[in-house]
Amino acid sequence: MSLIKPTRRGLLKGGAYAGAALATPTFFTSQANAYTNAPSGGKVTLGFNVPQTGPYADEGGDELRAYQLAVEHLNGGGDGGMMNTFSSKALKGNGILGNKVEFVTGDTQTKSDAARASAKSMIEKDGAVMITGGSSSGVAIAVQGLCQEAGVIFMAGLTHSNDTTGKDKKANGFRHFFNGYMSAAALAPVLAKMYGTDRKAYHLTADYTWGWTQQESIAAATEAKGWETVKNVLTPLATTDFSSYVAPVLNSGADILVLNHYGGNMINSLTAAVQFGLRDKQVNGKNFEIVVPLYSRLMAKGAGENVKGIFGSTNWHWSLQDEGSKAFVKSFGTKYGFPPSQAAHTVYCQTLLYADACERAGTHNPCGVGEALEGFKFSGLGNGDVEYRADDHQCFKDVLVVKGKENPTSEFDVLEVVEVTPREQVEYAPDHPMFAGGELGKCNAG
Amino acid sequence: MSILEVQNVNKSFGGLKALQNVNLKVEEGTIHAIIGPNGAGKSTLLNCFVGKLIPDTGSVMFNGQSLLGKKPYEINQMGVSRVFQTPEIFGDLSVFENVMIPCFAKRDGAFRMHAIERVEREVDIREAAEQMLIDVDMIDKKHMIASSLSRGDKRRLEMAMCLSQNPQLLLLDEPTAGMARADTNNTIELLARIQDRRHITMAIIEHDMHVVFSLAQKISVLAQGTVIVEDLPENIKGHPKVKEAYLGEAAE
Amino acid sequence: MDQIILQMLNGLDKGSAYALIALGLTLIFGTLGVVNFAHGALFMIGSFCAVTLQKLLNLSVVTIDPTKTDFLGNPAKIKTPYVEAWFGPEMGAAIIDWSVPLAILFAIPVMLFIGWAMERGLIKHFYKRPHADQILVTFGLAIVLQEVIKQFYGANPIPTPAPDMFKGSFDFGQMIGFEANKIIYPYWRIVYFMFSMVIVAGVFSFLRFTTFGMVVRAGMADRETVGLLGINIDKRFTIMFGVAAAVAGLAGVMYTPINSPNYHMGMDFLVLSFVVVVVGGMGSLPGAVLAGFLLGILESFASMNEIKSILPGIDQIIIYLVAIIILLTRPRGLMGKKGVMED
C-alpha cells in the first residue's frame, strides 16, 4: 500500500465516520487534513451551483454575476462593495484566511438529480470547500443534504420553502433568504390594513412542497387577521394556461385571489387572472384584489404591466436606501450596467458571510465555520440588523412588502417598497409547528 | 382422407360478398390448385385458412379441428404454413437466420424463453437449416442479408422457411408471380421434388396455367366468390363453366 | 351550469392552441412521414417573432435627460421609439400597442422561410431514414434553435401584451341570460379562438379547393403514384412544410398575450402536441383538430373543483389518461389511417 494511499479529499463521509471495520484503515488518522477539501497551496475553491439552463437560467446568471463580484471583492479587487459597510471587519481583501479565492461553476438545471451531480463534481473533482447557489427549494434541500453527507458548508441561494430550515434543516446548511412563514407574517398586516379584515380569500397553489408550505403560512397569517380562506386549489406544475383555474374564482364568493406560484407559473397565472378582468370587478361590495406572496423582480418583469398595484413580499430590492444596499447596487451596477436582483443580493451576502465566518473561526473546517455563523449578529448587508439563528440556521431580518409599481421609470423599476417589516414581526419559535419534524444534527467535517 | 375441409364459408366486406358458400376439400398428400379470375376471392379464401380473416359463417376444418378464431401462430403450430404473394421474410436477418427461426418455432413452440442458450450451440437446428438451404440451392448465400436477395431468391427463401417446418399443409399464394420462365420451371421442379420426397400437402393459388397443370392433382375453380368446379386437371381444361368464367372476364 | 359553460369556453380556447400545433405537426407527419421533434420549437419561434417585432418597434432614439437620474445616480437616458419619432407619438404608440397582431404579417414570411430552409437543408435527407434518426436529428435541431433564442433573449419570459382594446373581459353570461359576473371571458381569448378557426378553415379549404391542395392530398395518400404522373410532389411537400411551420408559428404569435414567451416553451408543448396528434390519429387532419379540442375541453373540466375533490390530482394526468383510453379502444386514434407510423 505504499503507492495507493487514501486521502480525505473526495471521501464522502466514508467508513471512517461509521466506524465500519473494512473502510477504516488506521492511516486515516494520520492524515494532515482534518476535514473535506481543506485548502492547500494558498488557494481556496468555492462551488457556485446555479441554474444555467431551464426556466430559471436568468436568475442563475444573475447569481453567477454576484458571485464573481463577491470573489473579486474578497480578493481585494473592485470597490469592495458591501465589505465596506459590513458590520464585521474580519475580511481584509486578501482572500479568505490568506488563501486566494477561486471558484468553479455548475448547472443545477433546477433538478435535484442534476444539482447533486454538479455539486458532487465540485466536491470530488474540484475540491470545493463550500457549495452555494440554487433557485428552488427542491434543489436547495437536495444539495443541502449532500453537503451534510460530504462534510462541506452549504450556503443556500434562493429557497423560500419553510422546509429548508424546517423539517429538512441540516447542520452544514445555512439560509440567508427568507421563507414562506416570514412572507406571510410580513404581508398579512399590510394586507389587512389595505384591504380590510373582512375578506374572503381564494388560493391557487402550485402543487408541490414549496407551494403547500407557502399556502399554509399565508392562510394561517391572514386568517389570524380575520380573513376567511374560501378555497385552496392546487394547480399542476406543468400548467401553462391557468384559465380553467382562474375562471371559477369570481363565482366562489371570494374577493381576494392569492397566487402561491413562482416563476413561469406566477407570470402565467397572474396574466390569466388579470385577463379575466378580476381586478375590475366588485365582489361583496369590495374591489376584487390579487396577491402574489413571493415576488421576484426578474420574474415579475415577465408579467409586464399585469403586476401593477399587486402586493407581495421580497427579500431585498435594489431601491433600498441603506448604506449596504447602496454600496452593493453601485458596485454591481457599475460592473454590469443594471441593478442586481434579490437572488444576486442573497448569494453575494452568503459568500461574504461564509468568508467572514472562516476568518473569525480561523479555519475552513465546516464545524468551525458553522459555529462562527450560528447566532452571528450582523448588519450593513441590507435588511437592517440580521441574525443567523443557531437553532435552525435561518437568517432573521427585515422583510420587504412590495407592490407592482404603477408608473415605472425604467425597465428595472418594476416594484416599489411599501413597507419594511421589522424583524421582530416575522420571527417565530424554532419549534413552530410549520417547521417541526426535522433535526439539525451534528456538523459534519467529512 | 381430406386434410383441409371448407364448408359453406361466407365472407363479405360491407356490401361486397367476397365468398359465397365456398366448399372445398384438400386431400392429404396432394397438390391442390385454386384458380380463378382476378377478384374471384382466392386470396380472401387463403386468408381464412391462416387466421388473417374470420369467415362470417361456415367452417374450416384442418385434420378434424376447426381453424376458426385461431391466431395465425396457432394455426401454423398445427401444421399450416403459408408462402405469400410478395415474399414475407426477415429482411434484416441473414438467410441462415431466416431459416433457423422456423426451425426454432417447430421445436420450441410459439414462445420459449431461451435467453441464455446460444444459437451457436443449437446443433440440430443449424444442421436442419443448413440441409434446407442445400435443398433449395441457397447454401452459398447463407450469410447474405435477406433483403439484399433477388426477388426470386427471396421467394425461394420463403419457401425454404415454410418447408423447414415440415408442415402438413403448405399454402402457396402465386409462388411464381413475376418470375422469368426459367425460374418458374425451377420452382415447379422444386415443388414437385418436395412433394415427391416429403409428401407435403399443398394448396396453390396460381394464375400461370403452366404451373397449375404441371403440378396440380386437383383443381378448384373460383369465380365471383364461389367454387364453380372442383375436378381433376384433365377435366378442367375444356370445362365450359371455366371457359365462361375466364372468357367473361376477358370480355369485360 | 355557468361553470360548465365557462369551462367549455376555456376548453375551446386551450383546444384551439392544441389544435393549431397538432394541425401543423400532422401536415408534416401526413405529407412527409417525418417525426418532427422540432415542431414545438417552431411554435416557440413564432412567439419570438412577436417578441422580435415588439423589440424592433421599440428601437429607440436615446437622449440624455439631465433632470432625472438612473439607479446609479447618473443622468437618465430617455428612450423614444423611432416609430413614435416618425409617425408622431400617438400613431407610434398605437403601432407598438398593436405589435402582436402586426407580428402575424411579420411571422408568415419568416416561418415559411424557416420551414422551407429546414426541409431543404435537413429534413429532406431524412425521409428514408428510420424514425429514430429523425427524432434524434430534429430533437437536436430543437435544442439548437432554443439555445440560439436564449442567447438573444435570455431565459426569462418576456411580456407581450395584447392591444389595449382586447385587454379586458366581457360578461358573456349576461348576454345569454345569466346573472352578472357569472361567465366572464377575456376578449383576447375570443380573438384567439376565432383566429384559430380561421386558420383551420384556411388550411382545410386550401387542401380541399385548390389544385395544389388536391395534388398534395393525393400525394399524402399515395406518393409514388402521384410522382409517376410526372408531378413534382417534392416541391409541393416542401411548401407544405413551410405551411406547417407557418401554422405553428402563427399559433405561437397569437398565444403570446396568454402565455409570456420564453425560450423553453417549445419543449413544454412538444409532448402535448404529439399526444394530441396521436390521439387524433396519425395522418388525419380532422382528427388532429378534433383531438385538440377534445383534450382541451377535458383538461378544463378536469380542473373543476367539483371533479378534483372526487379525484385529487386528476388534472395532472387527464391528458395522458385520455390518450391511453383512446388508444386502447381505438387502435389508430380517433381518425387515424391504417399503416401510418405503425412500424
Next chain:
Amino acid sequence: MLGLNKKDTKFLLIVICLTLATPFLMQPFAEGTALAQFNGGYPDLMQRVAIFGIFAIGFNILFGLTGYLSFGHAAFLGVGSYSAVWMFKLLSMNIIPGIILAMIMSGLFALLIGYISLRRSGIYFSILTLAFAQMSYNLAYSVLTPITNGETGLQVRPTDVRLLDGANAPDYPNLFGWTMSTSYKWELGAHQFTFNVGFYVCAVIAIAAFYLSLRIFRSPFGLMLRAVKSNQQRMSYTGLNPKPYTLAAFVISGMYAGLAGGLLASMDPLAGAERMQWTVGGEVVVMTILGGAGTLLGPVLGAGAIKYLENIFSKINESVLHSWFSFLPDGLEDAVVWLFARFTGDGWHLTLGLLFMAVVIFLPGGLMEGGARIRAKFGRRGDIDETGAATKTPAE
C-alpha cells in the same frame, strides 16, 4: 469461456479491462494543467456513466433488438430509485435489499405498462409509454408525495427504522460495511487517480449486465427479438407469438432500468421525481441512438458521451476560458472567449444539440459506426468489429 465463443470472450475481456481501468481512462490529464478541466475521473461521474450505461444497455435490448421505441423508461428508473430508498429507510443501508427490490418493483411495473402498451405498435406504442411515464412523474411530484416526498425527493433520515441494521451499521449506503463513498487516491507524479468503492460496485454490476445482454444477443431469444423488429407478420405465420417475446424484452429492459435506478439511489440516497420525467426517458433514447442502436457497446458509449458532456462542459465558465486564452492579445482573447462561451458553461445545451445533429447526419449508425469507419480507414478489421455488431452485418 462463460458460454461465449472465442471472439465474444475476447470482446468481453476487453470491455472488462476498459471498465475496470475507467479511473485511468477518464483521468488522462495531469492536475494543475489547463486540460485538467477535461478530466472526468471523479467518483460521481464514473458512477453515473456506469449506471446510465446499464440503463442504456437494457433499453437497447428492447429498442435495438425489437425496434419498439419506448419513451417511458424513465418511469422504471424512478420506481427503482424509490424502491431502493424505501429499503434503505425500512430495512438496511446495505444496498443489496434495495437493489433487489428495485429490480422486482420495476419488473412488475414494466409488466403492467408493457402488457397494456404492447397492444399497439409504432408511434402509438411510443405515446402510450410516454403517457404512462408522464402520469407517474406528475403524480410522484404532487399527489403521491407521502410515498415520494414530492419536489424534494425521498431521502434517508437518521430517524428511519432500518430494521436489519444494528447500532454500529454505517449511516450511508454500503455493501456489507463498505460505504459507497469511500475513495482511495493514487498520486502518480502530477496525475491523480481516484478509486471509489461505489464506482467499482457499479462497474462490476455493469459488466454483469453487459455480459447478460451479450448472452441475450447471441441467444435464440435474441434472434426472435430481431425477428420481431424485422417482420412481425412473418413471425406469426411462422408459428411464433411475437407478443410474449416483446413483453419479455420490455420487462427485461424495465428491470435493467430499475437496477440503474436502484444503483443511482445507492450511490446517492435521494430519489427525485424528475427521474421519471419524459426528458430522462428521452435521454436514454438519445444515448442509445447516439452510440448506435442494436450494437452491444454503442449505448454505453452514448451514455458516457452525454454524461461527460453534461458534467464537464457545463462547468467551463468564462473565467476558465479566460485562463486558457490569456496568452492571446486582449481584444482577441475576449472575442475567442466569447465565442467558446456560447458552447460551454450555460451554452452546453447548444453543444449537445449540435452533437446530436452531427452524429445523425454524418454517422447514421451512431458513434459505433464512427469507430468502425476509423478502423476501416486504417485497413484493419478487428475482432470487435464483428462481434460488437458494429457493422451492419448481423452477428450470428
